[in-house]
Amino acid sequence: MTYTVKAEGVCKAFGATRVLDEVDLAVATGSVFALLGPNGAGKTTLVRILATLTKPDAGTVTINGHDLRADPVSVRRSISLTGQHAAVDDVLTGRENLVMMARLLRLPRVAARQRADDLLAAFDLQDAADKRVKSYSGGMRRRLDLAVSMISPPPLLFLDEPTTGLDPRSRNQLWEFVRGLAADGVTVLLTTQYLEEADRLADTVAVLHHGQIVAQGTPGELKSAANSDSLDDVFLALTEPQEALR
């Protein structure tokens, strides 16, 4: 099996707070991997490290065969980051956002416009294409954010809490799009606090708690290990006792 992400012994502390403590992670190529954890578990920090935005204190990371420390530029060519706070330009229209990002990725002008048209159609944003993003709903913003990430489809897509704050309908819709991307062969690493999201989307789920991976497996494996048909029970069993010890 080949792995798009291989991380070993990743540590990160902010001051005296240990946010990540010897995290090992392996994301199989072509899979959807969910990093599940409560608020403050270190999910976003881990994604930021893998996306070259934050330097780890220790550990080795290989993304799509490129070493994170030695060759961050090749890593950046292999990834796309869709953040917790959908990073699209509010003041520009959806189309302008896409064309801008396409131009930054060196697409010639005409090709950039064409690509923007295609993506607006693919992500169901045609009607709002020439409206400013400021007027978009939460779901539309996330879809545009995903569309931006797909301008030149990367081997690895990070989705940092992709559906936080969305209503159920938009959430379902976004899940459909993510499944579509995965079916096209994009490896997806998503973080979520929603068990249902991990259950519905992921091939592999890792539970991150207090900076450590406390469980990992397919949703089915985790459920049978906890002797329950709900991932909720797994999650609570893993995260609660430690909470009580603090």
Place this chain on the structure above:
Amino acid sequence: MTETAVMVGRCMRRSLRDPEAFITALMLPVILMLLFVYVFGGAFSSVGGGRYADYVVPGLIVLCAGFGAGTTAVAVATDMSNGMVDRFRSMPIISFSVLAGHVAASLARNLLATALVIGVGLAVGWRPSASPAQWLAAVAMIVAFILAMSWLAAGLGLLVSGPESANSVTFAITFLPYLSSAFVPAATMTPALRPIAANQPFTPIIETMRGLWMGHTSTGASTGHEALLAVAYCAAILAVSVAASSYLFRHRTAR
């Protein structure tokens, strides 16, 4: 090169689409000019020994550039805090170009405001005696000054924690011109303030323009002497700001 051009285009669009800020930025020079010439100008008629409009134009240019710097710092701080810069940074591009875009847009906005100050100044009776070569030198001074201020503002925008604090930090830049020879000569101030007003960076920059346009400075020093100081100040502000911005940009992570 492409990415810088794209970033400049982005910031220009953003400037034009914020009508409130844009109109304020353009109204400000007009209102301040009318205020200083018609409201205060009568009482200040002794200042500079001539019409007050002849005295005040360089001061208003600097004051407006200070307000402009506030806009730039807020724009940079906004990008840093809302995840936009993170996205650029995770892409295979030179993400520092996002700052170049802000600085270029800042330069364009402030040059437009300066042109308005000059235009309204001429309309209310400002009569510079400068030759074309002196005009050129004055414009060069303005460009150097605004470039330095724009980078300084970008650096401040990176330094602060968010758009709100960017606004308050740049307050000093908008206030400092009052403690210079912008509106009254330093020599007329209370003795405690005189050395501050005479020796702060804005004064030689203002006096260089004044000397070039009107033929004499308000400090009594030669235009050449003021120009030398002004260029040194601008170069120093520029060098420190660019170096600090590049450091901060690499080390700041939006949380």
